[in-house]
Amino acid sequence: MALTVSAAVLFGALTFFLIRGRQVGAGSALVLFLFGFFAAETGAAKPIYAACQAIAGALTQLTA
DSSP, rough: OOOOOOOHHHHHHHHHHHHTSSSSHHHHHHHHHHHHHTTTTTTTHHHHHHHHHHHHHHHHHHHO
């Protein structure tokens, strides 16, 4: 059984738990969110996505 999770959901959950655990302040979380939002609209979005896909593929091969 394969389980797929969107990167946005994953990072959203991580941000939620970091804020809840008081590891990241609200201001820092807002800056991180805005950075991700604006980075997605730049030319760097495709290479970052490709790198994430490659890492996910490598991790899947480790478990197989």
